Amino acid sequence: MLTDNERLAELLFGNIDKTTEYFEEKYPQRNLKEGARVTRFAPSPTGYLHMGGLFGALTDILTAKASGGVSMLRIEDTDKKREVGDGVDAIIDGFSAFDLVFDEGVTGKDSQTGDYGPYTQSKRVEIYQTVAKQLVIEGKAYPCFCTADELSALRERQEKEGAAFCGYYGKWAKCRDLTYEQIEEKIKNGEPYVLRFRSDGDEEKRIVFDDIIRGKIEMPENVIDEVLLKSDGIPTYHFAHVCDDHFMRTTHVIRGEEWISSTPKHVALFKACGFRTPKYAHTPQVMKIDEEDGTKRKLSKRKDPEAAVSYFVEEGYPKEALIEYLMGLLNSNFEDWRRANPTADVFEFPFNLKKMSPSGCLFDLVKLADVSKNAVSVMKAQTVFERAYKWAETYDKELYKLFGENTEKAIAILNIDRENPKPRKDIAKWSEIKDYVSYFYNSLYKENYTLPEKITGEDASKIIETYKAIYDVNDDKQVWFDKIKALCEPLGFTPNVKEYKKTPEAFKGHVGDVSTVIRVALTGRTNTPDLHAIMQILGAQEVKERLNKAERIFKEVK
Numbered sequence: 377m378l379t380d381n382e383r384l385a386e387l388l389f390g391n392i393d394k395t396t397e398y399f400e401e402k403y404p405q406r407n408l409k410e411g412a413r414v415t416r417f418a419p420s421p422t423g424y425l426h427m428g429g430l431f432g433a434l435t436d437i438l439t440a441k442a443s444g445g446v447s448m449l450r451i452e453d454t455d456k457k458r459e460v461g462d463g464v465d466a467i468i469d470g471f472s473a474f475d476l477v478f479d480e481g482v483t484g485k486d487s488q489t490g491d492y493g494p495y496t497q498s499k500r501v502e503i504y505q506t507v508a509k510q511l512v513i514e515g516k517a518y519p520c521f522c523t524a525d526e527l528s529a530l531r532e533r534q535e536k537e538g539a540a541f542c543g544y545y546g547k548w549a550k551c552r553d554l555t556y557e558q559i560e561e562k563i564k565n566g567e568p569y570v571l572r573f574r575s576d577g578d579e580e581k582r583i584v585f586d587d588i589i590r591g592k593i594e595m596p597e598n599v600i601d602e603v604l605l606k607s608d609g610i611p612t613y614h615f616a617h618v619c620d621d622h623f624m625r626t627t628h629v630i631r632g633e634e635w636i637s638s639t640p641k642h643v644a645l646f647k648a649c650g651f652r653t654p655k656y657a658h659t660p661q662v663m664k665i666d667e668e669d670g671t672k673r674k675l676s677k678r679k680d681p682e683a684a685v686s687y688f689v690e691e692g693y694p695k696e697a698l699i700e701y702l703m704g705l706l707n708s709n710f711e712d713w714r715r716a717n718p719t720a721d722v723f724e725f726p727f728n729l730k731k732m733s734p735s736g737c738l739f740d741l742v743k744l745a746d747v748s749k750n751a752v753s754v755m756k757a758q759t760v761f762e763r764a765y766k767w768a769e770t771y772d773k774e775l776y777k778l779f780g781e782n783t784e785k786a787i788a789i790l791n792i793d794r795e796n797p798k799p800r801k802d803i804a805k806w807s808e809i810k811d812y813v814s815y816f817y818n819s820l821y822k823e824n825y826t827l828p829e830k831i832t833g834e835d836a837s838k839i840i841e842t843y844k845a846i847y848d849v850n851d852d853k854q855v856w857f858d859k860i861k862a863l864c865e866p867l868g869f870t871p872n873v874k875e876y877k878k879t880p881e882a883f884k885g886h887v888g889d890v891s892t893v894i895r896v897a898l899t900g901r902t903n904t905p906d907l908h909a910i911m912q913i914l915g916a917q918e919v920k921e922r923l924n925k926a927e928r929i930f931k932e933v934k
């Protein structure tokens with residue numbers, strides 16, 4: 377003879393012929409070494425990868441790697457309202473742009489890898505319903521036929537009567553005690569229903585759970601009869617997370633701090649299902665200092681372009697620089713480790729969840745730019761070229777064309793002041809390169825003949841006039857510089873900077889000013905990498921033309 381609960385389970389889940397034991401066997405305990413951690417990153421396919429997501433995914437991968445465990449990418453697509461068509465691709469592309477690879481899980485729109493899948497929640501409905509059926513058999517879940525109107529009327533009543541809190545629970549939960557016959561009748565009449573958890577929580581009791589980042593957290597026990605399955609049989613996040621993390625054998629649930637308040641619910645569900653509760657780590661939010669009012673606030677999808685991971689791809693930040701920067705935000709001892717292990721792979725870093733700060737971490741584009749400039753400064757010119765060229769193919773057609781027309785020239789430009797012990801640190805991202813190289817290409821070059829204040833137009837045109845006569849493209853750097861020094865005295869400047877500093881009133885300026893005039897004439901800038909190398913690349917003809925034009929223009933300066 378079936379019990380009422382068993383009859384109810386058949387009535388609600390006649391389509392389910394498997395048992396939870398079946399899935400226990402299908403997804404056995406993982407055979408990993410002691411202490412290995414199994415983590416998962418579980419985004420909804422909203423088509424938008426937030427910086428916080430990259431941060432979270434990195435935390436998952438590092439935690440798994442540092443312990444010899446497994447990281448997974450699970451797509452949580454049970455909320456169809458949040459989903460967009462190519463949402464999964466956007467997430468996968470975001471991770472692959474930064475070389476973040478999970479050991480298991482979704483790898484593309486229709487592909488996945490690993491033995492604990494499917495890794496997309498909408499393909500796991502049978503698992504959720506099997507667990508739900510078991511809960512019904514055990515009297516821990518029941519169908520609720522209350523309509524949205526009834527639920528809002530309930531809320532009003534609870535507010536009026538001063539209930540301890542609002543929600544579907546205890547004496548307020550009117551579908552809790554429907555008989556089998558009543559339920560059968562309603563189902564026959566086609567009344568829609570959700571499946572609710574029958575909570576045995578106590579309003580007076582509190583639970584304590586350990587959060588790896590935050591330590592012990594104490595909260596009121598859950599008493600709410602939470603919805604497990606919606607009326608279409610699809611689970612809520614709460615229930616799906618519990619089933620998935622159990623059957624995927626997740627040991628550590630690392631997720632955003634916005635989930636702390638739901639954790640008592642999840643702990644209760646794990647217990648009711650007879651599953652072991654995983655360890656939790658709630659990560660802090662990614663913050664920034666607001667440009668307008670100087671306050672610290674959450675990085676916002678609406679206000680901050682840098683909240684989107686795609687921004688860093690579009691701007692052409694070198695992938696390793698962003699990861700390197702995020703590592704420093706995740707664990708403050710990363711920078712010391714990096715100094716001791718300058719060439720090691722970031723994933724060799726002994727990452728520790730406990731060393732994460734529970735308060736929000738501050739994302740600062742200026743600091744990122746510093747990290748990035750360092751990273752680019754130690755790359756070979758060939759590498760900078762290849763990566764910038766690849767980036768430009770998608771994001772800057774004009775640069776792509778110019779570089780493609782003469783790759784040797786591009787590499788020579790990028791090689792100026794590079795591959796030496798003190799390389800320049802001018803470039804933080806590939807999108808800065810066009811401006812950086814602009815004066816080498818007439819189609820990009822923006823002439824600018826603004827002179828430093830202390831130099832008159834007349835002196836400048838004299839410098840250029842005299843220099844033109846002695847310039848020789850074949851001069852090596854020493855001869856080239858000696859010639860510039862030789863220009864100084866006859867024109868009232870000194871080749872000796874120290875001398876100038878002692879008696880500035882005796883001179884119009886020093887050799888640095890003379891070379892600045894030549895620099896402005898040739899590049900439109902007062903600060904550039906090595907001018908001799910620049911002139912070599914420009915070539916004699918272009919140098920002469922630019923000098924002629926500058927001489928004319930300087931002459932006219934009043």
Ligand code: GLU
Nearest residue numbers: 418419420452617630631
């Ligand atoms: N799908 C949830 C979210 O996008 C994931 C939370 C979790 O990691 O458990 O916030």
